[in-house]
Amino acid sequence: MTTHSSKRVYLQPTPVRIWHWLNALGIVTLGLSGAQIRFPEYINLFGSYKAAIELHNTAGILVALSFTFWFFYYTCIARKMTQLYVPSSDDLRHGLLRQSVYYFFNYFRGKPSPHHPTPDNKFNPLQKSAYLAIMFVLMPLVSLSGILLMNIAPLREIVLLIGGLKILVGIHFLLSCAMFAFLFTHLYLATLGKTPLAYFKPMWNGWEEIDEHESETTLESGHHG
Ligand code: HEM
Incomplete structure (x- = not known):
């Protein structure tokens, strides 16, 4: 008999969510x-050219500072x-292929993902590499x-170099352009949970809901990218 109790795992600590x-x-x-x-000549979203440059510079500083915060949190605090x-050597030898087979075929056949995230092993092999x-x-x-x-x-010297x-x-x-290629893939893969928003929840409130039944049958697994 299958029971449908679920457990909650605290997957995304507050500093990671703020950074993200x-x-x-x-x-x-x-x-x-x-x-x-x-x-x-084609795009004018922010009024003047100067306004676009100022916004771009400010957003760039925000991203660089939050990157530093992310790096400091994961290396010095967590x-x-x-x-x-x-990725571990097993991730590289078997995990990448296993996870790709899931995304290309088994996801569409309704099979569970071969990876289940835990706070100490949050990412599947493809996520780790990406x-x-x-x-x-x-x-x-x-x-x-x-x-x-x-x-x-x-x-100037470095620019010339x-x-x-x-x-x-x-x-x-x-x-x-490479960053935006990643971002579109990231957005698509982030919607492949049980419901389209299932993977967004932990990144919003920290907690991942795990089906007990699912966690027993897919013990060494996790999810998406
Ligand atoms: C603009 C909208 C974005 C949305 C909606 C979004 C969504 C998500 C979601 C739902 C997760 C949790 C699931 C997972 O672990 O994959 C996640 C994690 C992550 N995202 Fe994004 N993302 C966005 C932008 C970005 C950008 C621009 C980057 C990097 C440049 C990025 C890098 C990451 C990383 C590194 C993780 C794992 C973080 C960790 O747990 O340490 N995301 N994202």
């Missing part, structure tokens, strides 16, 4: 204001950065190129 939503707000603002700065974000690349490669590079663009005169202003602008734009 500040970061999301900042990145969306950067995308909209950046689109106006890049294509001023001390879980490596444990959560770095979040590691985004948070340790893309975010730092896009922020650094942005910081250079905000300080062209004082950091990279190949000049045009190259730097091109790099910054391509990195942002």
